[in-house]
Amino acid sequence: MAREAPTARDVRLLPKAHLHLHFTGSMRPGTLLELADQHGVHLPEALTSGQPPSLRATDERGWFRFQRLYDIARSCLRTPEDIRRLVREAAEEDVADGSGWLEIQVDPTSYAPRLGGLIPTMEIILDGVRSASHDTGLGMGVVIAANRMKHPLDARTLARLAVRYADQGVVGFGLSNDERRGLARDFDRAFAIAREGGLLAAPHGGELAGPSSVRDCLDDLHAQRVGHGVRAAEDPRLLRRLADAGVTCEVCPASNVALGVYDKPEDVPLRTLYDAGVPMALGADDPLLFGSRLAAQYDIARAAHAFTDAELADLARQSVHAARAPQDVKDGMLTGIDGWLA
Numbered sequence: 005m006a007r008e009a010p011t012a013r014d015v016r017l018l019p020k021a022h023l024h025l026h027f028t029g030s031m032r033p034g035t036l037l038e039l040a041d042q043h044g045v046h047l048p049e050a051l052t053s054g055q056p057p058s059l060r061a062t063d064e065r066g067w068f069r070f071q072r073l074y075d076i077a078r079s080c081l082r083t084p085e086d087i088r089r090l091v092r093e094a095a096e097e098d099v100a101d102g103s104g105w106l107e108i109q110v111d112p113t114s115y116a117p118r119l120g121g122l123i124p125t126m127e128i129i130l131d132g133v134r135s136a137s138h139d140t141g142l143g144m145g146v147v148i149a150a151n152r153m154k155h156p157l158d159a160r161t162l163a164r165l166a167v168r169y170a171d172q173g174v175v176g177f178g179l180s181n182d183e184r185r186g187l188a189r190d191f192d193r194a195f196a197i198a199r200e201g202g203l204l205a206a207p208h209g210g211e212l213a214g215p216s217s218v219r220d221c222l223d224d225l226h227a228q229r230v231g232h233g234v235r236a237a238e239d240p241r242l243l244r245r246l247a248d249a250g251v252t253c254e255v256c257p258a259s260n261v262a263l264g265v266y267d268k269p270e271d272v273p274l275r276t277l278y279d280a281g282v283p284m285a286l287g288a289d290d291p292l293l294f295g296s297r298l299a300a301q302y303d304i305a306r307a308a309h310a311f312t313d314a315e316l317a318d319l320a321r322q323s324v325h326a327a328r329a330p331q332d333v334k335d336g337m338l339t340g341i342d343g344w345l346a
């Protein structure tokens with residue numbers, strides 16, 4: 005008699021926190037088409053084909069191309085209503101994928117020229133977050149991210165802005181863009197301002213550059229979470245350090261493969277980090293460009309790395325522990341995770 009194969013639990017029903025999602029990058033492809041049409045923006049084929057563009061961001065030209073596509077997509081977000089729509093749809097997609105808490109990452113500088121400046125932009129974003137959260141039931145926080153390609157003084161301005169809104173939905177401060185440029189320590193003052201203001205420090209590191217970049221995030225920016233951080237897998241001592249300090253890596257497997265950090269999903273060192281005890285929070289990074297959302301990252305852990313349901317539940321717990329969510333929201337998700345596994 006044939007044994008019945010165990011039915012795998014649906015990862016979309018597994019409660020989890022989503023801690024690595026960029027603002028424009030969260031957009032639905034269909035929304036991009038509609039907004040581009042509405043605002044008369046000509047989209048390159050890479051953004052209209054319905055297929056994620058193939059990008060090789062490990063060389064500078066590939067990264068530049070990725071940034072250029074991102075900039076074009078961002079230029080389609082022009083009005084407060086566009087912003088509200090983006091946030092609402094990001095929340096809806098997250099809920100459908102089992103997220104109970106979303107931290108969305110944004111550099112408001114990029115939107116400010118069309119929305120009347122930094123302060124009005126922040127007000128529009130936070131207002132959008134409040135109503136999306138209210139309408140969908142999803143808890144949400146905002147991470148303000150400075151741009152590594154810009155002057156450290158700009159980062160300080162953003163850190164002060166982030167602190168100003170710390171009690172209105174901003175939960176963290178990040179640093180994005182090409183980590184091969186400049187030094188993390190150029191941004192140490194900005195991160196000090198953010199930390200002193202009670203915000204979580206969550207810079208990108210260990211994606212395009214290796215373990216030393218992760219170490220710089222820890223040493224110079226006192227990172228409490230690291231965006232990506234996967235390249236820490238190349239250094240066992242660094243893995244131990246991350247595990248001992250409980251620093252969570254926001255690991256985005258589909259993004260890593262799309263940008264050529266690793267050739268295939270099997271090569272993303274999920275097992276190495278997991279076995280070393282480094283906490284992880286799986287994230288989608290930029291679903292608009294990489295073609296998959298939150299639950300798909302858990303599917304990758306299952307399909308490419310043979311994570312069992314108990315291990316997937318463990319990953320989900322790690323994402324919840326690393327979230328800047330209120331305790332009751334975390335408790336609810338943890339109970340839900342136990343229920344999923346039961």
Ligand SMILES: [Zn+2]
Nearest residue numbers: 026208231289
């Ligand atoms: Zn990112």
